Amino acid sequence: MSGQSTYKPQNAFLRWLERRLPIGGLIHSSFVVYPTPRNLNYWWTFGGILTFMLAVQIVTGIVLAMHYTPHVDYAFNSVQHFKRDVPYGWLLQPLHANGASLFFLAAYIHAFRGMYYGSYKEPREVLWILGVILLLLMIMTGFMGYVLPWGQMSFWAATVITNLFSAIPGVGESIVTWLWGGYAVGNPTLNRFYSLHYLLPFVIVGVVVLHVWALHVAGQNNPTGVEPQSDKDTVAFTPYATIKDSFGLAVFLILFAWFVFYIPDYLGHPDNYIPANPSVTPTHIVPEWYYLPFYAILRAIPSKLGGVIALGASIVILAFLPWLDTSRVRSGRYRPLYRMFFWIFVLVCIGLGYLGSKPPEGAYVIAARVFTAYYFIHFLIILPLLGVFETTKPVPSSISADVLKGKASAAAILLAFGLVTLLGTSSSSIAAEAETPPMNRWSFAGSFGKFDRAQLQRGFKVYREVCQTCHGIQLLSFRNLSEPGGPGFTPAQVAVVAAEYKYKEPNDQGDMVERNGRPADHFPPPMLRFPTGTPPDLSVIVRARGYDRGFPGFMIDMFTQYQEHGADYMVALLKGYENPPAGVQVPPGMMYNKYFPGHGIAMPPPLSDGRVPYTDGAPQTLDQYAKDVTAFLAWAADPHLEARKRLGMQVMVFLIVLSGLLYFTKKKVWRAVTGHA
Amino acid sequence: MSSAEPTRRDFLYIATASAGAVGAAAAVWPLIAQMNPDASTIAAGAPIEVDLGPIAEGQVIKVFWRGKPIYINHRTKKEIDEARSVNVASLPDPESDEKRVKAGHEQWQVLIGICTHLGCIPIAHQGDYNGYFCPCHGSQYDTSGRIRRGPAPLNLPLPPYEFVSNTKIRIG
Numbered sequence: 001m002s003g004q005s006t007y008k009p010q011n012a013f014l015r016w017l018e019r020r021l022p023i024g025g026l027i028h029s030s031f032v033v034y035p036t037p038r039n040l041n042y043w044w045t046f047g048g049i050l051t052f053m054l055a056v057q058i059v060t061g062i063v064l065a066m067h068y069t070p071h072v073d074y075a076f077n078s079v080q081h082f083k084r085d086v087p088y089g090w091l092l093q094p095l096h097a098n099g100a101s102l103f104f105l106a107a108y109i110h111a112f113r114g115m116y117y118g119s120y121k122e123p124r125e126v127l128w129i130l131g132v133i134l135l136l137l138m139i140m141t142g143f144m145g146y147v148l149p150w151g152q153m154s155f156w157a158a159t160v161i162t163n164l165f166s167a168i169p170g171v172g173e174s175i176v177t178w179l180w181g182g183y184a185v186g187n188p189t190l191n192r193f194y195s196l197h198y199l200l201p202f203v204i205v206g207v208v209v210l211h212v213w214a215l216h217v218a219g220q221n222n223p224t225g226v227e228p229q230s231d232k233d234t235v236a237f238t239p240y241a242t243i244k245d246s247f248g249l250a251v252f253l254i255l256f257a258w259f260v261f262y263i264p265d266y267l268g269h270p271d272n273y274i275p276a277n278p279s280v281t282p283t284h285i286v287p288e289w290y291y292l293p294f295y296a297i298l299r300a301i302p303s304k305l306g307g308v309i310a311l312g313a314s315i316v317i318l319a320f321l322p323w324l325d326t327s328r329v330r331s332g333r334y335r336p337l338y339r340m341f342f343w344i345f346v347l348v349c350i351g352l353g354y355l356g357s358k359p360p361e362g363a364y365v366i367a368a369r370v371f372t373a374y375y376f377i378h379f380l381i382i383l384p385l386l387g388v389f390e391t392t393k394p395v396p397s398s399i400s401a402d403v404l405k406g407k408a409s410a411a412a413i414l415l416a417f418g419l420v421t422l423l424g425t426s427s428s429s430i431a432a433e434a435e436t437p438p439m440n441r442w443s444f445a446g447s448f449g450k451f452d453r454a455q456l457q458r459g460f461k462v463y464r465e466v467c468q469t470c471h472g473i474q475l476l477s478f479r480n481l482s483e484p485g486g487p488g489f490t491p492a493q494v495a496v497v498a499a500e501y502k503y504k505e506p507n508d509q510g511d512m513v514e515r516n517g518r519p520a521d522h523f524p525p526p527m528l529r530f531p532t533g534t535p536p537d538l539s540v541i542v543r544a545r546g547y548d549r550g551f552p553g554f555m556i557d558m559f560t561q562y563q564e565h566g567a568d569y570m571v572a573l574l575k576g577y578e579n580p581p582a583g584v585q586v587p588p589g590m591m592y593n594k595y596f597p598g599h600g601i602a603m604p605p606p607l608s609d610g611r612v613p614y615t616d617g618a619p620q621t622l623d624q625y626a627k628d629v630t631a632f633l634a635w636a637a638d639p640h641l642e643a644r645k646r647l648g649m650q651v652m653v654f655l656i657v658l659s660g661l662l663y664f665t666k667k668k669v670w671r672a673v674t675g676h677a
Numbered sequence: 678m679s680s681a682e683p684t685r686r687d688f689l690y691i692a693t694a695s696a697g698a699v700g701a702a703a704a705v706w707p708l709i710a711q712m713n714p715d716a717s718t719i720a721a722g723a724p725i726e727v728d729l730g731p732i733a734e735g736q737v738i739k740v741f742w743r744g745k746p747i748y749i750n751h752r753t754k755k756e757i758d759e760a761r762s763v764n765v766a767s768l769p770d771p772e773s774d775e776k777r778v779k780a781g782h783e784q785w786q787v788l789i790g791i792c793t794h795l796g797c798i799p800i801a802h803q804g805d806y807n808g809y810f811c812p813c814h815g816s817q818y819d820t821s822g823r824i825r826r827g828p829a830p831l832n833l834p835l836p837p838y839e840f841v842s843n844t845k846i847r848i849g
Contacts, residue, residue, distance in 0.1 A: 087711050658700060
């Protein structure tokens with residue numbers, strides 16, 4: 001910041017403060033009068049969006065931390081307790097989980113903008129490197145955060161990623177043991193990841209301060225790559241950039257709200273709704289979508305140490321970009337050949353993301369190796385050579401000359417580009433080793449979905465008379481049955497149901513006595529004990545199951561809000577018992593099921609026509625029982641579904657109205673600069 | 678130019694700013710509300726029933742409701758008489774014993790056992806008044822649970838309770 005501050009506060013208190021701690025002047029010069037290139041397009045709004053998302057993650061994270069228990073025996077249930085019982089917990093947890101995805105989406109768009117327009121070139125090398133450091137910190141934070149819910153994917157991601165360090169020759173194993181705090185991933189690991197996950201976002205805040213400082217020293221880049229030469233090239237940050245950033249943010253929030261309210265599990269993996277089990281590895285371990293390209297690179301190299309080095313190198317190489325790109329021309333707008341290679345690079349990254357979600361078999365392996373090789377070739381060979389041999393287009397003389405010439409071509413697929421990245425890498429990777437279940441019509445599907453109360457009551461009857469013997473549902477309390485958005489039993493009916501269950505408790509003298517259940521109690525463990533393995537608890541089973549939707553199904557699902565994978569799978573499973581086809585044998589003691597992965601299921605067919613008497617006239621068929629109990633379990637897994645979709649509609653309407661208002665406000669404010677309506 | 682009433686341009690700015698303010702307030706609300714007691718805490722604080730049958734005359738038991746200790750004291754005739762023979766107007770927190778028990782059940786004293794000074798649990802059947810004695814700072818309560826001496830300002834409070842039968846009460 002050069003020159004005298006133009007900040008002259010009217011208010012006497014502000015003048016008094018300014019003399020002692022010139023924070024007013026700092027804000028004024030950095031975010032009010034700060035000269036900003038007047039030709040920035042909407043790709044430049046992502047810095048502001050990222051700052052907002054960082055605040056969202058910190059605030060929702062601090063709130064989550066008030067209720068989370070970082071112990072292996074309690075972590076999973078504490079997250080469920082938060083979503084079920086804490087006021088607005090059902091909203092705050094998906095905000096944090098999906099917020100991480102949107103945070104990475106914005107970060108990747110922000111980085112690709114920098115690559116396209118040469119924002120990493122002199123004098124912004126340090127700014128760029130600070131950005132790479134921020135990406136690294138985000139990757140570490142996101143990884144540790146994902147471990148905290150202590151689902152299957154949490155545990156095995158922790159195991160796989162910490163085991164990476166064992167590739168280091170000599171000290172590798174010691175480092176891994178040191179990271180674990182034990183002989184395997186366990187409670188000490190979870191506790192320290194919690195501590196560090198709380199710490200790192202504040203480190204990120206510090207580096208963001210440095211990042212913005214470095215930015216303000218050099219000034220923003222702009223689409224022409226030509227530095228501002230006079231006042232005609234710039235506008236004051238407030239109100240011009242402020243209002244444009246606000247509009248960009250409002251549109252981004254619509255996308256965020258779409259995920260949070262309507263498809264909160266779309267970007268996640270069903271296996272993380274299974275509590276961590278150190279003795280069972282999931283069939284396909286995959287990270288969240290934003291790590292998939294790096295995961296593909298790691299697996300592409302056949303050597304263990306080589307893979308780890310390639311993984312690290314794929315991020316670190318970004319820091320050298322200012323020196324690898326030898327072109328004298330800054331912006332990709334005037335570099336037609338570079339533009340082509342840039343978009344190829346983007347497609348390669350998306351391709352790597354897709355390959356990271358696939359099992360490392362067959363053609364996928366070859367493709368991953370080709371794409372990984374190309375990734376490094378882009379940085380190490382193509383970029384250096386391009387700068388030397390490329391014929392560039394003439395660069396405008398100044399920003400204002402370029403603006404007066406006419407509207408520059410809108411690079412405009414603002415979020416659609418980001419969406420393609422996100423879609424390309426988020427396919428559900430559950431292996432299609434079994435048949436694809438048929439889709440059913442569910443009353444609770446879609447933006448206006450609601451549970452059918454009568455169906456939930458019948459489903460509860462089926463659970464009690466058939467499933468309860470072997471399957472617990474211990475995250476559910478009896479009182480949930482009378483809460484809004486559920487089966488709609490009365491409190492009196494709930495008290496009767498609760499009293500049918502017996503609980504043992506110590507009395508005042510310390511003797512164990514039996515008492516009747518109360519509405520506040522959770523459902524007890526199942527009555528039968530199985531020496532060979534406990535049947536899964538059914539509290540979240542509908543969210544813990546799914547199936548591969550394939551291409552382009554999984555992309556279409558994002559728009560149709562298809563979230564009922566687990567429910568469709570369950571109905572198919574319950575109806576899917578049949579004789580094995582000729583030549584196929586299941587292990588002894590197992591039954592053949594068309595839809596169960598591997599086809600051999602230990603559970604004998606639980607349902608059949610007439611098994612459970614219905615009193616409301618509904619058909620007493622296997623099909624009806626399967627649908628009713630699945631609907632009940634879908635409610636048990638997501639009791640606040642109706643409230644979520646209702647609030648979602650209000651939020652979407654509000655955000656659309658707000659975006660409209662901000663759009664017209666932005667146009668009005670910018671009229672002073674553009675000189676026309 | 679400045680005009681006395683808002684222009685069309687100002688109306689847009691006002692509308693946008695208001696929408697933003699409403700959105701911000703609505704966004705902040707869940708962050709504040711989540712600190713309220715959650716549904717399982719509220720459910721666990723539902724009324725409890727206590728069977729008075731096993732409590733002998735002169736015996737006092739302690740139960741917990743909503744995390745607070747509740748003394749249930751089966752008073753002897755001597756204790757009731759001591760409580761009733763006091764000049765109510767001379768008490769630091771004047772209250773008659775009749776108001777602190779249920780009619781027809783004078784022998785049953787149900788109190789929240791938290792000293793009204795700074796929150797310690799007073800010890801039953803101790804102190805100069807044969808009532809409750811708080812060891813933290815020496816507050817003395819009588820057989821009606823009323824403060825007699827010491828820094829506590831108020832009598833031991835009563836929880837909401839009622840007799841569902843002669844031998845059973847519901848607290849809460």
